[in-house]
Amino acid sequence: MGEVELSCLAYVKMYLHACLFPRCSVNGLLLSSSPAGGAVCVTDCVPLLHSHLPLAPITQLALTQVDVWCAQTQQRIVGYYQANACVSDCSPTPCALKIADKIAEQCNNAVLLMIDGGKMSPDYRVPPIVMYERKDSRWTLKDKHTIMLRQWEETREIAGQLLDSGDHSLLVDFDSHLDDITRDWTNQKLNAKIAELASPANV
Amino acid sequence: MRDKLRKWREDNHRNSEQIVDVAEELINEHASKLGDDIWIIYEQVMIAALDCSRDDLAWTCLQELKKQFPGSQRVKRLGGMRLEALEKYEEAGKQYDSILQEDPTNTAARKRKISILKAQGKNTDAIRELNEYLELFVGDQEAWHELSDLYINEHDYGKAAFCLEELMMTNPHNHLYCEQYAEVKYTQGGLENLELSRKYFAQALKLNNRNMRALFGLYMSASHIAASPKVNAAVKKANVKYAAWAANQINRAYQLAGRGTKENKCSVKAVEEMLESMQITMS
Numbered sequence: 001m002g003e004v005e006l007s008c009l010a011y012v013k014m015y016l017h018a019c020l021f022p023r024c025s026v027n028g029l030l031l032s033s034s035p036a037g038g039a040v041c042v043t044d045c046v047p048l049l050h051s052h053l054p055l056a057p058i059t060q061l062a063l064t065q066v067d068v069w070c071a072q073t074q075q076r077i078v079g080y081y082q083a084n085a086c087v088s089d090c091s092p093t094p095c096a097l098k099i100a101d102k103i104a105e106q107c108n109n110a111v112l113l114m115i116d117g118g119k120m121s122p123d124y125r126v127p128p129i130v131m132y133e134r135k136d137s138r139w140t141l142k143d144k145h146t147i148m149l150r151q152w153e154e155t156r157e158i159a160g161q162l163l164d165s166g167d168h169s170l171l172v173d174f175d176s177h178l179d180d181i182t183r184d185w186t187n188q189k190l191n192a193k194i195a196e197l198a199s200p201a202n203v
Numbered sequence: 204m205r206d207k208l209r210k211w212r213e214d215n216h217r218n219s220e221q222i223v224d225v226a227e228e229l230i231n232e233h234a235s236k237l238g239d240d241i242w243i244i245y246e247q248v249m250i251a252a253l254d255c256s257r258d259d260l261a262w263t264c265l266q267e268l269k270k271q272f273p274g275s276q277r278v279k280r281l282g283g284m285r286l287e288a289l290e291k292y293e294e295a296g297k298q299y300d301s302i303l304q305e306d307p308t309n310t311a312a313r314k315r316k317i318s319i320l321k322a323q324g325k326n327t328d329a330i331r332e333l334n335e336y337l338e339l340f341v342g343d344q345e346a347w348h349e350l351s352d353l354y355i356n357e358h359d360y361g362k363a364a365f366c367l368e369e370l371m372m373t374n375p376h377n378h379l380y381c382e383q384y385a386e387v388k389y390t391q392g393g394l395e396n397l398e399l400s401r402k403y404f405a406q407a408l409k410l411n412n413r414n415m416r417a418l419f420g421l422y423m424s425a426s427h428i429a430a431s432p433k434v435n436a437a438v439k440k441a442n443v444k445y446a447a448w449a450a451n452q453i454n455r456a457y458q459l460a461g462r463g464t465k466e467n468k469c470s471v472k473a474v475e476e477m478l479e480s481m482q483i484t485m486s
Contacts (some may be wrong), residue, residue: 023217052383054355056390057400057420069473086324094358178415181460 003039004111005148008155008198010045015159016168017047018083018115024050029066030079040078040109047173054095062174077103079111087117104134112139158197204229212247219254253288261285276302280311292319360391378410382417394433400424422449450478
């Protein structure tokens, strides 16, 4: 299948989401602002839940709301990510497969991304992610060479910086939004911070 | 500082990073002023330190407690927890077994053994052990909740619902249990479960009218029932009414939340559109 590019913004937010809730399984959606066809460019992500991932109502609600937001902002849902609470096992759970299937119905080169908790130590050299794509109705491991993270060193730096400064607590996932609806699950504030750190002036 | 730590202890907060930050200063500088409180603070700090991988701090606390309370089972359990944090599960298990040999009714040691199974990813074993535990200690709320979580992760929604029913019986005013039960029923699916889920979402709202999950849950379950071809006109009408009420409440809540902050304009708009689009599919 095709190439997948993962943007700094998407990676950093996913990473911070997993760091914010180290004792829970977390999940979220991967979005793209590029048109369909050709390589998949994951340009953003929306962190969803950190509790009771297999339960349906909130997941359905979140999918619907993100769908609406995407239509308003010319983005598409192109994938799903999950980080399991148990670091020794980063294989997709049944609920991950189910949600990824649903996304694949609307987007035929959707990706399923599992964050490998075991590889998330501060001195990791490679992105702690495992990606799956849909081949013959099954989710199969994607060839590492078709996954691109431009400027990986800078991305890693930014993620580390935000974690050290405690700014990861700025991240709002859908679960947190439901606890306090004044908090913004589109994370405009955090996006701005990441963009600032990523701008050429800072590199 | 002392009061903060006490509050966190009483509310069972797991804000380990904060506790560790506060505690180092407290212990180093003010130990003499804490009096007998220091022992319970050592325990609290030790557990927080384990949570943050601060084995150095945990070790210090453990030594102090061992000196003061030699042979104490409570301290022995803390030693076991440290071994767990270092992933030395077999040794930790042996530690807990020795506690249980002396005192077979020690619930803390039994629960730690189950936590070890969970940490190792052995969910089915953990479930079996927890069920056995609950046969003996049927009133342990924390255990019932843990069991319901384990069942949810194994997609065994029927048994998860049973655990939540136990919790609701003993805690009829807890809106969170009602709401979780409703979510499980919704996930199970089917008209009967949807109707039950709607009732329990409504109950959760009665107990706490600011529970957004319950409000959205009520909206979604009522909408799905109304849209189902299997219901008669009267039921459909009633559910359309419930859904409309819920939609109204949701809109109001978001309007209130959206006032004055530019931040969540996106979320507010998304909700509005979502409610509109769901209305169309319902009618």
